Amino acid sequence: MLRFIAPLSDPALLTLPLFTERCPAGFPSPAADYTEDELDLNAYCIRHPASTYFVRAIGDSMQDMGLQSGDLMIVDKAEKPQQGDIVIAETDGEFTVKRLQLKPRIALIPMNAAYPTLYPDELQIFGVVTAFIHKTRDKT
Amino acid sequence: MFALADVNAFYASCEKVFRPDLRDKPVVVLSNNDGCVIARSKEAKRLGIKMGVPWFQLKSVDFPEPVIAFSSNYALYASLSNRVMAHLEALAPRVEQYSIDEMFLDVRGIDSCMDFEDFGRQLREHVGNGTGLIIGVGMGPTKTLAKSAQWASKEWPQFGGVLALTPGNPRRTEKLLSLQPVEEVWGVGRRISRKLATMGITTALQLARANSVFIRKNFNVVLERTVRELNGEACISLEESPPPKQQIVCSRSFGERITTYEAMRQAVCLYAERGAEKLRGEHQYCRHISVFIKTSPFAVNHPYYGNVGTEKLHTPTRDTRDIIDAAIRALDRIWVPGHRYAKAGIMLNDFTPTGVSQLNLFDDVQPRANSDKLMKVLDSINHSGLGKVWFAGQGSNTEWQMKREMLSPAYTTRWKELPMAILR
Numbered sequence: 132m133l134r135f136i137a138p139l140s141d142p143a144l145l146t147l148p149l150f151t152e153r154c155p156a157g158f159p160s161p162a163a164d165y166t167e168d169e170l171d172l173n174a175y176c177i178r179h180p181a182s183t184y185f186v187r188a189i190g191d192s193m194q195d196m197g198l199q200s201g202d203l204m205i206v207d208k209a210e211k212p213q214q215g216d217i218v219i220a221e222t223d224g225e226f227t228v229k230r231l232q233l234k235p236r237i238a239l240i241p242m243n244a245a246y247p248t249l250y251p252d253e254l255q256i257f258g259v260v261t262a263f264i265h266k267t268r269d270k271t
Numbered sequence: 272m273f274a275l276a277d278v279n280a281f282y283a284s285c286e287k288v289f290r291p292d293l294r295d296k297p298v299v300v301l302s303n304n305d306g307c308v309i310a311r312s313k314e315a316k317r318l319g320i321k322m323g324v325p326w327f328q329l330k331s332v333d334f335p336e337p338v339i340a341f342s343s344n345y346a347l348y349a350s351l352s353n354r355v356m357a358h359l360e361a362l363a364p365r366v367e368q369y370s371i372d373e374m375f376l377d378v379r380g381i382d383s384c385m386d387f388e389d390f391g392r393q394l395r396e397h398v399g400n401g402t403g404l405i406i407g408v409g410m411g412p413t414k415t416l417a418k419s420a421q422w423a424s425k426e427w428p429q430f431g432g433v434l435a436l437t438p439g440n441p442r443r444t445e446k447l448l449s450l451q452p453v454e455e456v457w458g459v460g461r462r463i464s465r466k467l468a469t470m471g472i473t474t475a476l477q478l479a480r481a482n483s484v485f486i487r488k489n490f491n492v493v494l495e496r497t498v499r500e501l502n503g504e505a506c507i508s509l510e511e512s513p514p515p516k517q518q519i520v521c522s523r524s525f526g527e528r529i530t531t532y533e534a535m536r537q538a539v540c541l542y543a544e545r546g547a548e549k550l551r552g553e554h555q556y557c558r559h560i561s562v563f564i565k566t567s568p569f570a571v572n573h574p575y576y577g578n579v580g581t582e583k584l585h586t587p588t589r590d591t592r593d594i595i596d597a598a599i600r601a602l603d604r605i606w607v608p609g610h611r612y613a614k615a616g617i618m619l620n621d622f623t624p625t626g627v628s629q630l631n632l633f634d635d636v637q638p639r640a641n642s643d644k645l646m647k648v649l650d651s652i653n654h655s656g657l658g659k660v661w662f663a664g665q666g667s668n669t670e671w672q673m674k675r676e677m678l679s680p681a682y683t684t685r686w687k688e689l690p691m692a693i694l695r
Binding site: 204 | 293401402
């Protein structure tokens with residue numbers, strides 16, 4: 132059976148009830164003992180709440196990644212950047228979204244073929260993009 | 272053992288977190304109404320900019336590089352302060368938030384598994400990784416000594432921002448206290464240090480060696496406690512949950528002088544709303560509502576006027592509508608036209624934790640139906656970061672409101688003001 136669940140209006144917290152049993156009317160619910168924790172989108176996307184920041188992506192979209200202008204990126208500042216991570220890097224005094232290459236040499240690979248790959252002497256990384264949210268309607 | 276963690280140049284550092292272009296630039300943060308400098312980045316300190324310098328003076332000075340000024344953005348500072356607090360709580364069992372940028376930690380027993388200073392460096396790294404803010408850590412057997420250690424960790428860069436005074440090494444503590452001027456000791460203000468100087472006490476060590484009975488006789492028990500604390504006797508314990516507030520004050524200086532009743536009424540209405548919101552945050556009800564208004568005491572050729580009006584309610588309330596009503600009644604009693612008002616505020620007093628009270632048979636005012644529900648809706652809209660609702664009494668005219676012309680975005684608390692990264 133396919134059921135559509137309407138999302139809540141609060142974009143910060145999405146909780147959906149999850150019952151493992153159907154509830155017949157008239158009887159005390161046999162599901163009462165089986166209620167499980169509600170699903171929390173925050174818990175799904177965010178590992179370290181205190182070091183996670185939301186950053187808006189702006190500019191030429193990066194088709195192969197699916198990341199588009201206006202998308203909301205979830206950035207964890209406490210995560211250690213690893214090979215292949217999408218990171219928020221500081222270049223020329225602004226934040227840019229790059230793919231990080233550590234081996235064979237440190238490089239910031241652009242999201243768009245029109246821009247050059249950077250080989251910075253000093254790597255300044257604001258945080259690791261752990262997820263991004265693309266709204267398909269109502270882009271606010 | 273206590274540790275004191277404080278964020279270096281907190282307000283100025285917060286302004287830099289989301290501005291990579293300002294990384295090595297001199298940044299200052301200005302007080303309300305863009306008055307004077309209240310925080311400086313280390314680059315600004317190096318330019319010789321002093322605390323408290325008025326912005327209009329600073330603006331005209333020609334510095335070798337441009338100084339970037341910000342209006343104080345308390346929404347941002349409070350958010351980052353909470354994040355620092357959360358990081359410290361992850362590593363230390365008990366944390367007390369002492370001020371927006373200082374936290375006391377209970378670090379008893381840490382030394383059984385690692386060196387105190389190693390732990391301090393670990394705290395520093397953890398907070399730095401997660402927030403981009405650099406903390407200094409001072410540790411000592413009492414809060415006062417932890418504060419002295421933290422002072423020293425700032426004064427001498429060779430400590431790398433972390434310093435522990437342990438009971439096992441009394442000579443190090445003595446050495447440090449002998450170098451610390453007495454006015455830098457926690458709890459010793461300028462007035463007390465002047466009086467101490469007349470008695471020949473100018474360093475922290477001299478204060479520590481002073482006779483505690485003599486100190487209590489000539490000063491008070493508070494300074495005696497400081498003496499005991501300097502000697503390693505812990506007199507002030509960690510307060511994890513702040514005691515419930517007994518009073519809420521909401522006041523602001525105006526960006527421009529207020530001369531009309533309408534504008535003053537709007538301002539009082541705004542503060543009443545803000546005060547009521549804070550009251551609900553404290554889960555309290557209040558019965559006493561005071562409003563004060565005053566002109567600037569420094570204005571030349573204008574007589575000074577300041578007054579307080581108080582309203583006492585029959586039943587405790589936390590409904591914004593009741594508080595606005597009472598505040599306006601109080602304002603009407605003290606309002607005198609013809610003055611140029613510089614400041615106004617509201618004070619809420621006489622708190623009770625529940626709204627339960629004996630109703631009077633002959634009361635004119637009835638408790639409002641569904642008041643709690645309505646206020647809950649109001650607060651949740653205003654806290655959502657999506658928009659604000661307010662009472663019409665506040666008006667939409669904001670001429671008199673605080674001047675904050677160089678305000679940075681609320682990067683972490685408003686959806687519309689998130690930091691941006693360029694896709695390339």
